[in-house]
Amino acid sequence: MERNGKAWLYLLPALIFLGVFMVYPLVDVFIYSFEEGYNSASGTSFGTGLYNFSYVLHDTYFLQAVKNTFLMVIITVPLSTGLALLISLGLSSIKALKSAFQTIYFLPYVTNTLAVGLVFMILFKKTAYTDGLVNLLIHWFGGKSVDFIDGPYWAKMFVMCFYIIWVVLPFKILLLTSALASVNENYYSAARVDGTSPRRIFFRITLPMISPTVFYLIITGFIGAFKEYSDAVALFGTDLNAAGMNTIVGYVYDMLYGDSGGYPSYAAAAAIILFAIVLTITVINLMVGRKHVTYA
Amino acid sequence: MKVTLQHLTKKFPSRDKKDPRDVIAVNDFDFEIPDGKLIGLLGPSGCGKSTVLNMICGLLAPTSGRIFFDEEDVTDLPAEERGVGMVFQNYALYPHMTVLQNIMFPLGNFKGDKKLSKAEMRARAEEVARLVQIDQLLNRKPGEMSGGQQQRVAIARALVKMPRILLMDEPLSNLDARLRLQTREEIRRIQNETGITTIFVTHDQEEAMSISDMIVVMKDGIFQEMGRPQDVYDDPKNLFVAKFLGTPAINVFDAEVRDGMLRIGDEAVLSVPGVPDQPVWAGIRPEGFIPDPEGPFTASLDRVEVMGRDYSIISRHPACEAPVIRSIIDSTIKIDTEAETIRFRLKPRKVHIFSKITEDRLYFDEAAL
Numbered sequence: 259m260e261r262n263g264k265a266w267l268y269l270l271p272a273l274i275f276l277g278v279f280m281v282y283p284l285v286d287v288f289i290y291s292f293e294e295g296y297n298s299a300s301g302t303s304f305g306t307g308l309y310n311f312s313y314v315l316h317d318t319y320f321l322q323a324v325k326n327t328f329l330m331v332i333i334t335v336p337l338s339t340g341l342a343l344l345i346s347l348g349l350s351s352i353k354a355l356k357s358a359f360q361t362i363y364f365l366p367y368v369t370n371t372l373a374v375g376l377v378f379m380i381l382f383k384k385t386a387y388t389d390g391l392v393n394l395l396i397h398w399f400g401g402k403s404v405d406f407i408d409g410p411y412w413a414k415m416f417v418m419c420f421y422i423i424w425v426v427l428p429f430k431i432l433l434l435t436s437a438l439a440s441v442n443e444n445y446y447s448a449a450r451v452d453g454t455s456p457r458r459i460f461f462r463i464t465l466p467m468i469s470p471t472v473f474y475l476i477i478t479g480f481i482g483a484f485k486e487y488s489d490a491v492a493l494f495g496t497d498l499n500a501a502g503m504n505t506i507v508g509y510v511y512d513m514l515y516g517d518s519g520g521y522p523s524y525a526a527a528a529a530i531i532l533f534a535i536v537l538t539i540t541v542i543n544l545m546v547g548r549k550h551v552t553y554a
Numbered sequence: 555m556k557v558t559l560q561h562l563t564k565k566f567p568s569r570d571k572k573d574p575r576d577v578i579a580v581n582d583f584d585f586e587i588p589d590g591k592l593i594g595l596l597g598p599s600g601c602g603k604s605t606v607l608n609m610i611c612g613l614l615a616p617t618s619g620r621i622f623f624d625e626e627d628v629t630d631l632p633a634e635e636r637g638v639g640m641v642f643q644n645y646a647l648y649p650h651m652t653v654l655q656n657i658m659f660p661l662g663n664f665k666g667d668k669k670l671s672k673a674e675m676r677a678r679a680e681e682v683a684r685l686v687q688i689d690q691l692l693n694r695k696p697g698e699m700s701g702g703q704q705q706r707v708a709i710a711r712a713l714v715k716m717p718r719i720l721l722m723d724e725p726l727s728n729l730d731a732r733l734r735l736q737t738r739e740e741i742r743r744i745q746n747e748t749g750i751t752t753i754f755v756t757h758d759q760e761e762a763m764s765i766s767d768m769i770v771v772m773k774d775g776i777f778q779e780m781g782r783p784q785d786v787y788d789d790p791k792n793l794f795v796a797k798f799l800g801t802p803a804i805n806v807f808d809a810e811v812r813d814g815m816l817r818i819g820d821e822a823v824l825s826v827p828g829v830p831d832q833p834v835w836a837g838i839r840p841e842g843f844i845p846d847p848e849g850p851f852t853a854s855l856d857r858v859e860v861m862g863r864d865y866s867i868i869s870r871h872p873a874c875e876a877p878v879i880r881s882i883i884d885s886t887i888k889i890d891t892e893a894e895t896i897r898f899r900l901k902p903r904k905v906h907i908f909s910k911i912t913e914d915r916l917y918f919d920e921a922a923l
Contacts, residue, residue, distance in 0.1 A: 444646035447613050452660035452715065453634025462659070466650040552650035 842904025
């Protein structure tokens, strides 16, 4: 008992911080989301109910944000993971300049989001003076210029996804190259002696061996993509609703602090909806993962 | 299948910046491994044994020289076309597959008319599983098995495609002492039953001596001697082979040949007709000593260890390379364990003398004694 008491004492600082800054806000958000017409200045509300959820779910901005977010998730998670896997396989099979390439691929990870955003602007944005580098290339091949930043929805979504993939790739490549490097060379030797084709080696040996890492990247990739916000700001500015490129987290932020701000109840409801979505997807992921992931 | 190595050499580029010379892992191997035998490739760690094995199986390309399976030159064939089975030191069992899946894996690589149906694959996998006696464990994962069981699975996986040659890299080194004894008998039995030419690598001379039909001794990438274990033991070509084989090890003395007599210290211990006068290393096997109060060789007695059937006499002599001389004596011979010194007569067949310069054996005419 005394030893237990000591253990709790040691845990206390961490528990206090977690309680104050994680558990309490979570509970509070949950409560806010059911308090109708909550006023943060007076701390009063009209009553409790599901009105906040109903409002949010009928708000066209929110629906647009949900659509945008889902599109980003569905496009960027598989693409970035697959691309990272391809690049890592390439990196681990070359010998010369390996570390140079690894550094190059890791650079975006240490580069500030807004700096990357600026570079993307230069590449994609159409201004009075220039069409941007990408449009120059399109012209080169005889295409018509597209305004990627203020133009059609698909163009903006393309840039957005391109950007997200670009930003998340380095971390995924880093983890996957180290996972690939940790597969014992003997497995490949054994497979080679038995005449296994490279394709079969990849699908039957390499992929199962690195499946825990791939699975980790997919789960965190989903969660990260659902919480997408700052990258959208970097590309399209703070008024994401006007650009039609808002995300769920962006919507929550706008409800709290944006031009239309001051609605903590709606923000809370949107946050709870996001939480429910992420939770559902993660549970599904875990269920799928249990079948296909092997921990040696 | 007979395996012939012709001037087989493997050099690796030096990793030492101060010494840019290539590292010669295998130097001019030139010998023939007879068909259907169990061959132990024996040598100390780092002597290039595994390199030889990897070249035979095709994972490493030789720098020069050729490899033949029977009359077929396989030097330029990739590993998968050589039809060899390989058992890796750490077994390399795929941890995410069951035992059955592991054993069936090589069969899944067959293409064209060799392609097997699932049922045929299963039948063949079960057959080899019975051969190595793991047919009860087919649904286990490798992680759920003991080292000895994993070893059998690895052998089964290597055998299932009916290889022309079976190669094993240190097959017993990951097992504990008791399992090692058991498994080496197992390897002997499996080889007998299948009749596949089997080459295994080991640094443990006892292991190689006990089960091999033939042993190949190598050192620092250089072939030393090949033959039946007993022959190599009885008739070592040089000091290294003599020292490497046998437990307890051979006792080596700083000695001299003068006027046809082998002299250790001041004593002329054995007549060695036909050997020119020179300083030599004299190697005497532990079983080459016979206690004899009239014997020519005197050592100071340290202690006597009783091992049931035999005695082990521990004595000392200043000319001996090792701190003590170990000799093994039949326990029917009476010894005064309190004495300060002990005198021995030597069995000529158990005494080998080696040149101090080349360390090669200097032969003398035992029959003339």
